Every structure is written in structure tokens, then in C-alpha cells.
Amino acid sequence: MATEVKVPALGESITSGIIAAWNVKDGDYVQKDQVLYELETDKITSEGLAEVAGVISLSAEEGDEVEIGAIIASIDESAEAPAGGKAPAAAPAAEEPAPAAAEVPAEQSDAISPAVRRIAAEENIDPATVTGTGKGGRVTKGDMLKAEPTNRMPAAEPAKPATPAPVKPAAAAVPAGERTTRKRMTPLRAKIAERLVSAQQEAAMLTTFNEADMSAIKKLRAQYQDSFVKKHGIKLGFMSLFVKAVVNALQEVPGLNAQIDGNEIVQNHFYDIGIAVSTPKGLMVPVVRNCDQLSLAEIEQEIINYATKAREGKIGIDDLSGGVFTITNGGIFGSMLSTPILNAPQSGILGMHTIQDRPVAVNGQVEIRPMMYLAVSYDHRIVDGKEAVTFLVKVKQALEDPARLLLGV
Structure with a gap:
């Protein structure tokens, strides 16, 4: 009896994927729940598990694009497991x-x-x-x-002294003599490209800038970091404070918590904030839900959970869906200023940048302060310039005076 291995449904909008890797070979004996393959789609990378134990026969190769529901292998359940339940290995010709x-x-x-x-x-x-x-x-x-x-x-046990082998040079990134190389664009990268171009073509995107003095935030973190870690087991980062500042500003300026759907404007009354993260496979924006109801510690924990899932390639469709506003932090890569692109269909995105000590005028005196440039890109079709500027000023005020977040002003 043979059991078919089919590409599972991964979400309503996903119709196909590319087999990134087979973790087994044709003819291997596989165990139930063993990882058989890695499937890369335009949104996530998922692993396929064996539903039964038996000898597997592959019908698709690495790099093949396969439709959802396609049969990519079969497992012969009637085949007997070799000793130890593992695939039989070929006998070595000589002692290894x-x-x-x-x-x-x-x-x-x-x-x-x-x-x-x-x-x-x-x-x-x-x-x-x-x-x-x-x-x-x-x-x-x-x-x-x-x-x-x-x-x-x-x-390992030290080997007998021998003449040292010559050090091999590092493998060349480009084959000798080749002026160009080509590789197929992954579904995820292709989808990212499509969405970014679409956002620029469909939205009347505009960006406004401001800067924030991060002295109060840095002092707050330094003063309470040890107590925060002792109580919650995690560090207080900048991102949770930015999330709270954004939620506060969205409540004051609800125009940026809306989106266009055809000929209608949809006003959101919840605060699910997307946090843009860079992964080896491309940019992803997992969503932290109900940020208005979460504490700083809970937001930090959600961010840590998503970072772990992103590193392991386990972010799912549900993790990426439903955000109303996005925050992106180019500062971790050293970016000083940028114009972030909207994450459609959202109407706003906040760009954080690197913190730099700069001379600024404070009460008529020049002082060195840790300053960060802030940028908010918005869809000018439904957000007026006054709203965007007011929103960014509210974010700036909350960061420069964190007590505002506690008082809700």
C-alpha cells in the first residue's frame, strides 16, 4: 500500500511553491513525522512531514515549482523497515x-x-x-x-604527525572566468518585488520627517533595565516603546489607521502593528496583535518570539496577516535617513534610524544629545499632510517624554 505525499494547502492566497530541498533520497526508508522536504512559497517556507513510515519514491526534484495538492512522492507502507528502522547503507569496499x-x-x-x-x-x-x-x-x-x-x-583523537596539507583557498564566490551568474528568483523575493512596485504605483505615497531626542528613553532603559529583566526575564528594548508611541499617535490621528478598499475607506478600530524584520529569505512583517492592550514586556516577548520563528523559518501566514500599520528599523543596519515604502493596503509606515550623538540647541545652549531621525510615509489619497505631520509629532513627543504614554496624552 502506497501513501501519496501531496503539497498541503498553506493559505488561501498561496497556489504553488518551489521545492527548496529534499531531506531524503529516493528509496530511503522514512519514519512517520520525519521531515521530508522544504517548500518555499511567496510568503513562507514550510516543512513537509511524512504521514506514515515506509520506503519513499520521489516524483519531483529540488527546484521544481509544484501546485498545491500536487503529488510529489509516495511512501510504500508495506515495505519492511531495515534493522534499526533506518535506510540500508551500502557496504564499504574497504575499511574507512x-x-x-x-x-x-x-x-x-x-x-x-x-x-x-x-x-x-x-x-x-x-x-x-x-x-x-x-x-x-x-x-x-x-x-x-x-x-x-x-x-x-x-x-577527535589526535592523528599521527604528518606533513601538513596545504591550506585550501576559500571557495570563489564566482566561478573563474565568469563575468555574470544567474539564479532563479525565489517566490518570496518575487512577491516582495511585486508588492513594493505595486505600492509605489497604486498609492500616492509621500514621506515627512522629524527627529527625536532619545535621551529620556535611554535614561529610562538604563534606570529600570535590571528591574525589568529581573521581573520579566527579558530586556526592555526600543521597539516596544516605539510600538506604544505609534499606538498613542494612531489613537490621536485615526486617519493613519485606515485603508482604501475599492471606493470605500475602511477605518480600523484595533491596533495590530507590523514589525518589519530582515531574514535570510527576504523581508517579512509579522504582526503583533492588540498592542493597545499589551504591556511593554508582552510586546517585547512577542517580538522575541517572532525573531525566533523568523530565524527558524517558521513564520506562518497568520503571523503576517492583518496589520494596520508598520514599523521598520533601518537603524540596526546603520541607516541614517530613508523613505520607507508602504506595506499595502496600510496607509502608513514609520521608519526608525540609527541614533547618533549630535549637537542640538537646548534652552539656548548647545548640547550633545542622542538623536534619531524619524520618517513616516503615508498614502496621500486618504491621509492629509496635516494628519501625517501631527502623527509624527505625537510619536516624537511620546519618545521624548515617555510619561505621556502612561498618561495617554
């Missing part, structure tokens, strides 16, 4: 040297993803000693990245 210290033991290799095996090899960490947080206790890439030194593999 012992594996290097950083190699993953053979009995584990089919239960972990290529990313975990790579980190195990590069960082010399034994996956067997790492507590897995994935399905069924499986060790994930994030688990390996957070592994402590105590999880490192024991060093």
Missing part, C-alpha cells in the same frame, strides 16, 4: 577512516534537517546533546544556534 569530530552520527543524520547538519559541522556541536523544540522533539536550526558550549562534540 573514523568520522571527523564534527560529523553528525549516522543514526541521527536522517532525523535532522540539512541546516542542522551544517551547523553541527561548522560549529562542532553534537545535535544529540541539544534539547529539540521542534515537532516530536526534533532539533531545529534555532536550537543549534542557541546551543551552549557544553553541547560541543568531544575532540
Whole structure:
């Protein structure tokens, strides 16, 4: 009896994906819930698990674009499991040297993803000693990245002295003699490009700027950081304060908490704020829900959770849907000033930038203060310049005088 392996439905708007990697080979014996493949779509990357145990037969290759519901493999349940439940290995023709210290033991290799095996090899960490947080206790890439030194593999026995081998040069990024290289655009990157161009073509986008003195925020964090960490187990960052400042400003200027739907203006009365994050696969904007009802600690925890999911490639469709406003922080990369692009169909996006000590006039005196440029891009079709400027001033005031957030003024 053979069980078909089909591409699962991942969301109403997702119709196809690309098989980024097969974690098994044709003819391998697979266990139930074992990770078979990684599927990359225009929104997320997901893993496909085996529904049953048996010998797998692949009918699609890495790099193939497959439709939702397509059959990409089959598993023969009637096939008997080899000794130990693993795929039979070919007998070696001659005695082989012992594996290097950083190699993953053979009995584990089919239960972990290529990313975990790579980190195990590069960082010399034994996956067997790492507590897995994935399905069924499986060790994930994030688990390996957070592994402590105590999880490192024991060093291999020293070999007999020999003439040192010549150091191999690092692999060239571009093949010798090649002037250009080509690679297929991933669905996620293609979708990002499409959305950015669409936002510029469809919205009457305009950007207004201001600057904020971050002295009060930095003093607040320094004064209460230890107590905050002791009580909540996480650090107080800048982003939660910016989220609260944005919510306060949206409540004062509701025009930026609206969007166009055909010939209608939809006014939102909730505060789900998107936080733009850069991942190896592209820009994503997970949404922190009901920010008006969350404490600073709860917002910080949500951001940490999303950062972990982004690092492990586990952000889902629901995580990215339904935001009313977006915050993006180019300052972490050193950006001093930028004009952020709207995240359609939203009508506003706030750009944070790097904090720099600059001379400013304070009560008639020149002082050195930590200053940040702020930028808000908005859809001029439904947001007037007065509203946008007022919104940004409200954000600036909340950051420069955090007591406003407590008092709601």
C-alpha cells in the first residue's frame, strides 16, 4: 500500500511553491513525522512531514515549482523497515577512516534537517546533546544556534604527525572566468518585488520627517533595565516603546489607521502593528496583535518570539496577516535617513534610524544629545499632510517624554 505525499494547502492566497530541498533520497526508508522536504512559497517556507513510515519514491526534484495538492512522492507502507528502522547503507569496499569530530552520527543524520547538519559541522556541536523544540522533539536550526558550549562534540583523537596539507583557498564566490551568474528568483523575493512596485504605483505615497531626542528613553532603559529583566526575564528594548508611541499617535490621528478598499475607506478600530524584520529569505512583517492592550514586556516577548520563528523559518501566514500599520528599523543596519515604502493596503509606515550623538540647541545652549531621525510615509489619497505631520509629532513627543504614554496624552 502506497501513501501519496501531496503539497498541503498553506493559505488561501498561496497556489504553488518551489521545492527548496529534499531531506531524503529516493528509496530511503522514512519514519512517520520525519521531515521530508522544504517548500518555499511567496510568503513562507514550510516543512513537509511524512504521514506514515515506509520506503519513499520521489516524483519531483529540488527546484521544481509544484501546485498545491500536487503529488510529489509516495511512501510504500508495506515495505519492511531495515534493522534499526533506518535506510540500508551500502557496504564499504574497504575499511574507512573514523568520522571527523564534527560529523553528525549516522543514526541521527536522517532525523535532522540539512541546516542542522551544517551547523553541527561548522560549529562542532553534537545535535544529540541539544534539547529539540521542534515537532516530536526534533532539533531545529534555532536550537543549534542557541546551543551552549557544553553541547560541543568531544575532540577527535589526535592523528599521527604528518606533513601538513596545504591550506585550501576559500571557495570563489564566482566561478573563474565568469563575468555574470544567474539564479532563479525565489517566490518570496518575487512577491516582495511585486508588492513594493505595486505600492509605489497604486498609492500616492509621500514621506515627512522629524527627529527625536532619545535621551529620556535611554535614561529610562538604563534606570529600570535590571528591574525589568529581573521581573520579566527579558530586556526592555526600543521597539516596544516605539510600538506604544505609534499606538498613542494612531489613537490621536485615526486617519493613519485606515485603508482604501475599492471606493470605500475602511477605518480600523484595533491596533495590530507590523514589525518589519530582515531574514535570510527576504523581508517579512509579522504582526503583533492588540498592542493597545499589551504591556511593554508582552510586546517585547512577542517580538522575541517572532525573531525566533523568523530565524527558524517558521513564520506562518497568520503571523503576517492583518496589520494596520508598520514599523521598520533601518537603524540596526546603520541607516541614517530613508523613505520607507508602504506595506499595502496600510496607509502608513514609520521608519526608525540609527541614533547618533549630535549637537542640538537646548534652552539656548548647545548640547550633545542622542538623536534619531524619524520618517513616516503615508498614502496621500486618504491621509492629509496635516494628519501625517501631527502623527509624527505625537510619536516624537511620546519618545521624548515617555510619561505621556502612561498618561495617554
